[in-house]
Amino acid sequence: MKGRTDAPRDRGWLVGVIFFILGLGTLLPWNFFMTASMYFNRRLNKTERSNGTVVSHKEYYFNNWMTLLSQLPLLLCTLLNSFFYQRISEMVRIAGSLVFIFILFILTAILVKIPMEEDRFFSVTMATIWFINCQHWIIQRSSLNFWRDSLTSPFSFVCVCGCVCVVVVVCGCGCVCVTGDTDPETAALGYFITPCVGTLITLLSYLLLPRLEFAQFYLDKSRSYEVETANELLKESGTAENGKLYGHDNGSLANGGASGEEVEVKGAGVSPKQAFLTLEQAEVRDRKSTVMEVFKKIWVMAFCVVFVFTVTLAVFPAVTVDVKTIYPGKWEPYFISVCCFLIFNVCDWIGRTVTTLVQWPPKESCLFPGLVVSRVVFVPLLMFCNVQSRSYLPVLFSHDAAFAFIMMLFSLSNGYCVCLSMSYAPQLVTPKDAETAGALMTFFLALGLSIGAALSFLLRLLV
Known part of the structure; x- marks a missing residue:
C-alpha cells in the first residue's frame, strides 16, 4: 500500500490496545479449558466410600478427550470458512463466534453450581469444548487476512504479543483462584467468570475498532488497494486475451497454425531465441x-x-x-x-x-x-x-x-x-x-x- 503519509494519529495508542485485547481474546477459550483440568478431573473422578471400602469409578480420560475435541474442529472450520467466506461478512463471522463463545462460557460457569451426574456432566462439557473450539477456529481463520492486511506491522506485532500474554493472564487467574481458603467450587466459578468478561471485552473492542478514525483510515486504504489491484489484474488479463484474439500484444503473429501460433516479444535485452513464444508456452507459464x-x-x-x-x-x-x-x-x-x-x-x-x-x-x-x-x-x-x-x-x-x-x-x-x-x-x-x-x-x-x-x-x- 502506498500514500499513507496523511494518516491520522492513534490518540492514546487506543488502536494498539485494542489489537492487544483482540490477540488476547482469540486464545482465551482453549487456554482456560486446558488449564482447568484439575477442576474437571476432581468433579468427574470423585472418590466415595461404601462400608469403609473405596468405590472405584469409571475413568473418563478428560485430558485426552479435551485435546482431541479441541483440535478436530480445525479442519471442519477451515472448510466451512472457505465456503462461507464470500457469503457471510468477516464482521458477522467474528462477532457471531465471540457471542457464541460468551454464551457457552456463561453456561460453563453456571454448571459449576449445578449438581449433575458424572456421565451427563462429561457429555455436556465435551459438547461445550467442541462448540467453543469450532467458534475459536472460525475466528482464527476469519481474522488472518484482517491481522495481516488491515493495519501496519507494529499493530500485527502487538496482536501477537496479546496472543503470547494470554497464557500469563490465564495462569495468573488460576493462581489467584487457588490462593487462600476459597472452596474449590467458588474458585472454579470465579475462574470461568473471567473468560466471560474477557470475551465480552474482546467483542466490544472488535466492534469499536472500525469506528476509530485511525483504524478506519487503514481499513479504507486496504480495501481501496485491493480494489485497485484487482482492477489492474483484470485489465492486464483483458489485454492478454485481446492479444490472443487479434494476434498482437506488444508484438505480432508469425507463420503459425492454430496450435502453434507464436507471439513476437519486442523489447530491449531480448535475445533472438526468446523473441518468439508460442501461445501454449505463455499459457503454461501463467497457469497455476x-x-x-x-x-x-x-x-x-x-x-x-x-x-x-x-x-x-x-x-x-x-x-x-x-x-x-x-x-x-x-x-x-x-x-x-x-x-x-x-x-x-x-x-x-x-x-x-x-x-x-x-x-x-x-x-x-x-x-x-x-x-x-x-x-x-x-x-x-x-x-x-x-x-x-x-x-x-x-x-x-x-x-x-x-x-x-x-x-x-x-x-x-x-x-x-x-x-x-x-x-x-x-x-x-x-x-x-x-x-x-x-x-x-x-x-x-x-x-x-x-x-x-x-x-x-x-x-x-x-x-
Missing part, C-alpha cells in the same frame, strides 16, 4: 500448478509440520498435566500452571521468534527433517517424569527442575520447527502457487494436531 504438483514440491515440509504437532499433542497436555511435584504443600496448586502451561507457551513463542533471526537448517537441507524427527525423544522423556497415576513405566525424572527443563526444550523446539516448516513451504513453489502451498500446510497442520491428540490416549495408558 495443480494441488498434486504443489504437494510434490512441499511434501517434506508437510511431513515436518505433521510430525511436529503429532509429537507435541501426543504428550501435551494429556500426559504433562498429570505430572506431580515432589514438594507437596503451598507450591502444589501452582506447579502445573507454571511448569507445564506457562513454560510451554513462553518458550514456544521464543522458539517462533528466534526464526526471525536464525533459519537453520536451510530448507534444502536433509538436516531439517532429521531435526524434526529427533523431537520424538521428548515422548519417552516426558513419560518418564513423575506422571501420576502410572501403571507400567518407572519414574526416572522425579525432580521438578528436570520436568521444567525438558518442557523448555520441548516447547522451544516445537515453536522453532513449526515456524520454519510453515515459512519454508511457500518458498519452495513459485509465487503464483504460494497460496495453494499455504492451504495445504494448514490442512497438514490440522492433520498433525488430530493424529497427536488421538495418539495421546495410547501413550497415557502406557505410562
Whole structure:
C-alpha cells in the first residue's frame, strides 16, 4: 500500500490496545479449558466410600478427550470458512463466534453450581469444548487476512504479543483462584467468570475498532488497494486475451497454425531465441500448478509440520498435566500452571521468534527433517517424569527442575520447527502457487494436531 503519509494519529495508542485485547481474546477459550483440568478431573473422578471400602469409578480420560475435541474442529472450520467466506461478512463471522463463545462460557460457569451426574456432566462439557473450539477456529481463520492486511506491522506485532500474554493472564487467574481458603467450587466459578468478561471485552473492542478514525483510515486504504489491484489484474488479463484474439500484444503473429501460433516479444535485452513464444508456452507459464504438483514440491515440509504437532499433542497436555511435584504443600496448586502451561507457551513463542533471526537448517537441507524427527525423544522423556497415576513405566525424572527443563526444550523446539516448516513451504513453489502451498500446510497442520491428540490416549495408558 502506498500514500499513507496523511494518516491520522492513534490518540492514546487506543488502536494498539485494542489489537492487544483482540490477540488476547482469540486464545482465551482453549487456554482456560486446558488449564482447568484439575477442576474437571476432581468433579468427574470423585472418590466415595461404601462400608469403609473405596468405590472405584469409571475413568473418563478428560485430558485426552479435551485435546482431541479441541483440535478436530480445525479442519471442519477451515472448510466451512472457505465456503462461507464470500457469503457471510468477516464482521458477522467474528462477532457471531465471540457471542457464541460468551454464551457457552456463561453456561460453563453456571454448571459449576449445578449438581449433575458424572456421565451427563462429561457429555455436556465435551459438547461445550467442541462448540467453543469450532467458534475459536472460525475466528482464527476469519481474522488472518484482517491481522495481516488491515493495519501496519507494529499493530500485527502487538496482536501477537496479546496472543503470547494470554497464557500469563490465564495462569495468573488460576493462581489467584487457588490462593487462600476459597472452596474449590467458588474458585472454579470465579475462574470461568473471567473468560466471560474477557470475551465480552474482546467483542466490544472488535466492534469499536472500525469506528476509530485511525483504524478506519487503514481499513479504507486496504480495501481501496485491493480494489485497485484487482482492477489492474483484470485489465492486464483483458489485454492478454485481446492479444490472443487479434494476434498482437506488444508484438505480432508469425507463420503459425492454430496450435502453434507464436507471439513476437519486442523489447530491449531480448535475445533472438526468446523473441518468439508460442501461445501454449505463455499459457503454461501463467497457469497455476495443480494441488498434486504443489504437494510434490512441499511434501517434506508437510511431513515436518505433521510430525511436529503429532509429537507435541501426543504428550501435551494429556500426559504433562498429570505430572506431580515432589514438594507437596503451598507450591502444589501452582506447579502445573507454571511448569507445564506457562513454560510451554513462553518458550514456544521464543522458539517462533528466534526464526526471525536464525533459519537453520536451510530448507534444502536433509538436516531439517532429521531435526524434526529427533523431537520424538521428548515422548519417552516426558513419560518418564513423575506422571501420576502410572501403571507400567518407572519414574526416572522425579525432580521438578528436570520436568521444567525438558518442557523448555520441548516447547522451544516445537515453536522453532513449526515456524520454519510453515515459512519454508511457500518458498519452495513459485509465487503464483504460494497460496495453494499455504492451504495445504494448514490442512497438514490440522492433520498433525488430530493424529497427536488421538495418539495421546495410547501413550497415557502406557505410562
